[in-house]
Amino acid sequence: PDTVRLLSSSQVITSVLNVVKELMENSLDAGATSLDIKLENYGLDRIEVRDNGHGIKAEDTPVMALTHFTSKIFCHEDLERLETYGFRGEALGSICAVAEVAVITKTEEDDISTQYTLNFTGQIVSQKPSHLGQGTTVSVLKLFKNLPVRRQYYSTTKKCKEELKKVQDLLLAYAIIKPELRLTLIHNKVVVWQKAKVADHRSALVATLGASTVANLLPCHHRQEQPEIVLEGFFPKPGADYSSTSSSNPDKTFIYVNNRPVHHKDIMKLLRQHYTAQYPDDSARNRYPTVMLKITVPPNSVDVNLTPDKTQVLLHNKEAVLTAVEVFLVSLYGYRCN
Numbered sequence: 001p002d003t004v005r006l007l008s009s010s011q012v013i014t015s016v017l018n019v020v021k022e023l024m025e026n027s028l029d030a031g032a033t034s035l036d037i038k039l040e041n042y043g044l045d046r047i048e049v050r051d052n053g054h055g056i057k058a059e060d061t062p063v064m065a066l067t068h069f070t071s072k073i074f075c076h077e078d079l080e081r082l083e084t085y086g087f088r089g090e091a092l093g094s095i096c097a098v099a100e101v102a103v104i105t106k107t108e109e110d111d112i113s114t115q116y117t118l119n120f121t122g123q124i125v126s127q128k129p130s131h132l133g134q135g136t137t138v139s140v141l142k143l144f145k146n147l148p149v150r151r152q153y154y155s156t157t158k159k160c161k162e163e164l165k166k167v168q169d170l171l172l173a174y175a176i177i178k179p180e181l182r183l184t185l186i187h188n189k190v191v192v193w194q195k196a197k198v199a200d201h202r203s204a205l206v207a208t209l210g211a212s213t214v215a216n217l218l219p220c221h222h223r224q225e226q227p228e229i230v231l232e233g234f235f236p237k238p239g240a241d242y243s244s245t246s247s248s249n250p251d252k253t254f255i256y257v258n259n260r261p262v263h264h265k266d267i268m269k270l271l272r273q274h275y276t277a278q279y280p281d282d283s284a285r286n287r288y289p290t291v292m293l294k295i296t297v298p299p300n301s302v303d304v305n306l307t308p309d310k311t312q313v314l315l316h317n318k319e320a321v322l323t324a325v326e327v328f329l330v331s332l333y334g335y336r337c338n
């Protein structure tokens with residue numbers, strides 16, 4: 001059974017990036033407005049996420065890391081109106097199977113915080129009073145200590161740097177969609193990146209991408225009924241100098257479906273096509289636009305269960321969404337694909 005647990009957990013928890021994502025999403029689901037993410041040795045020795053969210057109720061702590069425990073879904077219908085990032089109750093338990101995990105938490109009702117040490121199967125093995133304020137701090141030590149091949153794979157300097165960049169990109173994506181969020185990323189005790197709480201998406205874009213980039217973006221809004229689709233965001237102004245509104249990597253194209261950062265090949269393709277078609281210059285063809293595109297559809301028309309990391313979503317009305325995006329892009333850039 002230990003082997004089965006290790007195997008299934010290693011499929012849910014695949015990288016430092018993936019741990020950071022799961023922990024951050026738990027914090028955001030807990031209503032956190034402040035997040036401190038600390039990594040040591042690129043996260044391989046330590047990943048710590050501290051939030052100021054609502055904390056974990058004492059009665060939930062014995063089960064919090066047990067497989068399939070979630071405080072977010074109570075019945076099948078809840079899945080249809082999903083508003084939280086998490087819903088499977090798999091992350092915390094799976095992390096316990098591949099690392100050493102401790103959780104410090106305090107709710108509004110608790111007088112003091114408590115630190116819990118968890119074992120391989122997610123059970124509490126010890127607990128003691130702690131001194132932190134309201135919220136939750138999860139520390140993950142020695143990631144993949146029992147998966148030496150994977151640990152080795154992530155240990156090369158090149159891989160480590162790539163992962164740290166991916167963590168930063170992930171934080172950017174959440175920083176943009178959650179303006180009210182205060183975020184810091186610390187690596188080996190050095191602040192790598194931080195963002196203060198700001199008022200709106202535009203200010204969040206300025207804080208993450210810089211004022212000069214945002215000066216070349218246009219706020220856009222497009223709404224349609226039946227099926228209900230709302231598109232909001234910031235797009236390069238038509239005709240803007242492409243060196244200031246795009247990059248050679250897709251890392252500045254931020255696409256969200258119901259507030260979830262996603263990778264969506266077809267949407268990405270459309271964005272690129274319409275954006276680059278404005279430029280006669282061939283070198284514009286391999287550029288990716290700097291875009292924030294927030295797509296909102298009824299919760300029951302998305303399936304985020306496609307991949308364990310929930311970065312790929314299945315849109316039940318994909319064609320309608322693609323058409324809406326296309327109509328919108330045509331009105332913005334005036335280019336029509338065949």
Ligand code: ADP
Pocket residue numbers: 022026027030051053054055056060064065069070071072085086087088089090091092093136
């Ligand atoms: P899920 O997010 O799918 O519910 P997880 O395994 O990620 O499952 O977390 C299990 C449970 O632990 C959550 O449902 C929640 O009740 C609790 N939890 C985990 N992290 C936090 C946090 N940072 N703040 C408050 N509750 C948390």
Ligand code: MG
Pocket residue numbers: 022025026085086087089091092
């Ligand atoms: Mg979760």
